[in-house]
Amino acid sequence: MSSAIINGKEIGQEIRSSVAERVARLKEQGLIPGLAVVLVGDNQASATYVRNKQKSCEAIGMFSELIKLPEETTQEELLVQIELLNNREDIHGILVQLPLPKHIDEDTVIATIAVEKDVDGFSPVSVGKMMLGQETFLPCTPFGVMKLLEYSGIEIAGKHAVIVGRSHIVGKPMGQLLLQKDATVTYTHSKTPDLPSFTKQADILIAAVGRANFITKEHVKEGAVVIDVGINRDENNKLCGDVNFAEVDGIASHITPVPGGVGPMTITMLLFNTVQAAETKLANKMK
Numbered sequence: 001m002s003s004a005i006i007n008g009k010e011i012g013q014e015i016r017s018s019v020a021e022r023v024a025r026l027k028e029q030g031l032i033p034g035l036a037v038v039l040v041g042d043n044q045a046s047a048t049y050v051r052n053k054q055k056s057c058e059a060i061g062m063f064s065e066l067i068k069l070p071e072e073t074t075q076e077e078l079l080v081q082i083e084l085l086n087n088r089e090d091i092h093g094i095l096v097q098l099p100l101p102k103h104i105d106e107d108t109v110i111a112t113i114a115v116e117k118d119v120d121g122f123s124p125v126s127v128g129k130m131m132l133g134q135e136t137f138l139p140c141t142p143f144g145v146m147k148l149l150e151y152s153g154i155e156i157a158g159k160h161a162v163i164v165g166r167s168h169i170v171g172k173p174m175g176q177l178l179l180q181k182d183a184t185v186t187y188t189h190s191k192t193p194d195l196p197s198f199t200k201q202a203d204i205l206i207a208a209v210g211r212a213n214f215i216t217k218e219h220v221k222e223g224a225v226v227i228d229v230g231i232n233r234d235e236n237n238k239l240c241g242d243v244n245f246a247e248v249d250g251i252a253s254h255i256t257p258v259p260g261g262v263g264p265m266t267i268t269m270l271l272f273n274t275v276q277a278a279e280t281k282l283a284n285k286m287k
């Protein structure tokens with residue numbers, strides 16, 4: 001029997017509808033939530049993601065502004081742009097599309113974004129708060145995975161979650177969010193010896209390693225929930241995940257497809273965080 005598909009497009013759409021209602025309520029109170037998207041250089045994939053983010057904002061009535069800077073922009077010039085956005089009243093969320101050109105230090109740039117506008121949840125303060133379980137913006141991809149599990153009725157407490165991947169923006173925060181929901185979490189990565197001996201123990205397997213079709217049937221326990229965070233191109237330039245879907249289908253109880261699984265949730269949770277930022281600003285103004 002085939003695995004049940006966790007449909008990120010459908011779940012994302014449901015969440016976006018409720019975010020759109022919150023936007024409408026804010027507008028009634030005279031506030032239009034605004035997102036600034038900063039894109040540096042000519043990375044084609046980044047340009048597509050940024051376009052999709054802007055379209056998604058417009059679709060639910062939010063304002064979005066693109067700050068497009070050339071590849072040769074210096075770090076100082078970029079920091080000046082971020083400071084300007086930090087001080088703008090009409091901008092509630094700021095995101096700098098990653099990756100940045102090699103001559104720019106991502107950590108320095110991200111740390112410059114005002115924490116109350118850090119809707120990507122990447123700044124050291126946001127990450128620290130998340131680690132402590134304090135209220136903050138959660139990074140959009142792991143936050144989206146948590147919503148996929150919730151909307152699919154998948155129990156987390158008491159389950160063994162195995163993360164394959166240790167990036168700052170997915171793997172590390174993913175484990176933390178699952179831990180906060182009482183999962184037992186194991187972190188693994190591409191250099192873990194005998195990886196299948198770990199992944200085979202997973203009730204919930206998160207593949208975020210960034211390698212096309214890396215997770216095969218030998219990695220997956222019968223009945224596991226498999227979440228594929230990868231976005232790769234295979235040898236035929238076809239979009240694929242980190243999981244070999246054809247092999248794992250039928251072994252997993254549930255699986256996310258690529259495309260149409262985790263990807264759409266990343267942008268959904270960005271909209272969610274930006275509306276949250278605008279609501280918080282309005283609430284503080286009324287105090």
Ligand SMILES: Nc1nc2c(c(=O)[nH]1)N[C@@H](CN(C=O)c1ccc(C(=O)N[C@@H](CCC(=O)O)C(=O)O)cc1)CN2
Pocket residue numbers: 049095096097098099120140141231239258259260261262263264265266267
């Ligand atoms: N500042 C940020 N930079 C990057 C992030 C991020 O969350 N913040 N994540 C990724 C890229 N990303 C968003 O920026 C992103 C990637 C993929 C998708 C998505 O919807 N994917 C689709 C397929 C799209 C396609 O056809 O290529 C899917 O999986 O269905 C959305 C957002 C790195 N940078």
